[in-house]
Amino acid sequence: TVSKFHGQRGKTEFGILDRCKELMEAGYNVRQPDKENVSLLHWAAINNHAEVVKYYISKGAVIDQLGGDLNSTPLHWAIRQGHLSMVIQLLRYGADPSVADGEGYRSLHLAILFQHMPIAAYLMAKGQEVDLPDSNGQTPLMLAAQKIIGPEPTNFLMKCNASVSAVDKVDRNSPLHCAVLAGNVDAAHILLEAGASVDAENANVRSPIHTLINPIRNDWITPTVCGAMLCPQPVSLHGPSATVQVLFTVNATALLYYYLRSCRTDPGIVKATEEEKKMNVVLLAEAGCLDPSIFCTSCMMKKPMRASHCFSCDACVAKQDHHSIWINGCIGARNHHFFVLFLLYLCLMGAWMFYGCLVYWSKHCPLHYQEEGVWGAISALVGCSSWVLGVFCLAFFHTSWASILLVIQLYQIAFYGLTNAEMANLVLRQRKLPQSISLRQNPYNLGVVRNLVSFFQLRCCGLFKPAMVDWTQQYPPGRDHMFGQPDIV
Ligand SMILES: [Zn+2]
Numbered sequence: 276t277v278s279k280f281h282g283q284r285g286k287t288e289f290g291i292l293d294r295c296k297e298l299m300e301a302g303y304n305v306r307q308p309d310k311e312n313v314s315l316l317h318w319a320a321i322n323n324h325a326e327v328v329k330y331y332i333s334k335g336a337v338i339d340q341l342g343g344d345l346n347s348t349p350l351h352w353a354i355r356q357g358h359l360s361m362v363i364q365l366l367r368y369g370a371d372p373s374v375a376d377g378e379g380y381r382s383l384h385l386a387i388l389f390q391h392m393p394i395a396a397y398l399m400a401k402g403q404e405v406d407l408p409d410s411n412g413q414t415p416l417m418l419a420a421q422k423i424i425g426p427e428p429t430n431f432l433m434k435c436n437a438s439v440s441a442v443d444k445v446d447r448n449s450p451l452h453c454a455v456l457a458g459n460v461d462a463a464h465i466l467l468e469a470g471a472s473v474d475a476e477n478a479n480v481r482s483p484i485h486t487l488i489n490p491i492r493n494d495w496i497t498p499t500v501c502g503a504m505l506c507p508q509p510v511s512l513h514g515p516s517a518t519v520q521v522l523f524t525v526n527a528t529a530l531l532y533y534y535l536r537s538c539r540t541d542p543g544i545v546k547a548t549e550e551e552k553k554m555n556v557v558l559l560a561e562a563g564c565l566d567p568s569i570f571c572t573s574c575m576m577k578k579p580m581r582a583s584h585c586f587s588c589d590a591c592v593a594k595q596d597h598h599s600i601w602i603n604g605c606i607g608a609r610n611h612h613f614f615v616l617f618l619l620y621l622c623l624m625g626a627w628m629f630y631g632c633l634v635y636w637s638k639h640c641p642l643h644y645q646e647e648g649v650w651g652a653i654s655a656l657v658g659c660s661s662w663v664l665g666v667f668c669l670a671f672f673h674t675s676w677a678s679i680l681l682v683i684q685l686y687q688i689a690f691y692g693l694t695n696a697e698m699a700n701l702v703l704r705q706r707k708l709p710q711s712i713s714l715r716q717n718p719y720n721l722g723v724v725r726n727l728v729s730f731f732q733l734r735c736c737g738l739f740k741p742a743m744v745d746w747t748q749q750y751p752p753g754r755d756h757m758f759g760q761p762d763i764v
Pocket residue numbers: 571572573574575583584585589590591592
């Protein structure tokens with residue numbers, strides 16, 4: 276029949292028009308719907324056939340004929356397809372954009388649902404109210420917040436002055452309730468910035484903030500939206516105390532500061548000009564001192580005492596401790612204390628993370644460890660908030676390596692006054708010796724307090740006098756070198 280022509284691709288609109296005209300003149304009724312209760316005008320509208328629509332209207336087609344599974348008008352069909360020119364044409368012929376389809380959606384709601392903003396703008400320009408509710412009492416803004424994840428078209432509707440305080444008929448939900456229920460972070464942000472109330476209660480006496488903290492809805496979205504809600508206007512939730520906030524901020528700032536200082540400070544790279552290098556080679560070679568413990572063949576220069584060559588940095592580093600993958604650089608004489616402080620604040624930050632997770636779980640995740648066992652408790656935590664569990668695991672990993680490293684570092688620094696590299700070297704040497712000798716008897720060990728004072732350069736208003744040594748300039752007096760003389764150890 277005629278409706279089939281509209282579905283055929285490749286045929287020109289005028290070809291279809293001619294065929295339609297033939298059938299009409301043969302006595303076909305333009306208002307006669309097909310088997311699926313769809314009228315000819317519907318087919319012409321969904322296929323954007325302007326001339327055919329014009330012809331059908333002239334033959335008496337009903338402009339707001341309801342048809343199809345969703346009981347919608349030709350205008351609804353054109354909007355779903357995003358045919359702006361067809362929408363314009365149908366409105367000119369008198370189509371009513373406020374008619375609701377079988378799902379209760381009016382024209383503006385459909386334009387928003389299918390994200391055809393030009394059509395939505397046109398409908399509003401032609402007098403459609405931005406807050407006109409559909410048959411379910413939902414405004415286009417509620418639909419956008421609930422059904423379309425992302426900032427559009429919520430943003431668009433806000434620019435058109437849509438009301439953030441409107442509520443639907445059934446649940447009395449505001450647009451912010453809709454965004455929260457759908458986990459639509461972007462929409463929630465926009466609505467909050469527009470001044471949507473987080474305290475407005477719906478039919479279940481739940482405000483958006485309560486809806487969010489409802490244990491039914493606990494997924495990764497919750498903290499994000501909750502964060503968004505708390506930032507623009509603090510609400511009367513029992514958040515962390517002022518002391519906790521200040522201490523956490525101090526910790527976070529210190530962590531960042533010492534991390535950057537560790538990365539950015541020169542670890543004590545030993546530099547020499549080309550002239551000096553040449554002179555060194557000649558001098559040392561002639562003196563018979565070109566041995567690897569005091570001469571670096573990569574840098575072609577004499578190594579200061581306690582310096583080691585780092586192949587990753589391709590340089591000799593004074594009092595080198597180790598090459599750190601965490602700061603992507605060497606830890607040496609000048610940044611070692613920053614690195615130890617970075618480790619300290621990283622461990623403390625881990626403690627904050629554990630504290631935050633435990634507070635969250637104690638408030639939102641009822642655990643029945645006794646009854647359900649370990650696996651029951653773990654699956655309860657995953658179900659409660661996989662996001663918080665992820666933070667916990669990450670904190671656990673970083674705190675583990677940082678705390679182990681911190682303890683080893685402090686132990687070596689305080690009790691031996693040695694670097695990691697020296698410790699490893701001495702332990703190897705000690706194994707080869709027939710009798711065991713205490714590693715503490717080394718020339719760099721000044722005693723626990725003096726070791727720490729020198730390492731952290733603690734002055735305490737003149738109470739301590741830390742040893743000031745520039746380890747990039749300390750050379751062994753001759754052939755003698757600490758590790759060349761096992762009797763020192
Ligand atoms: Zn070197």
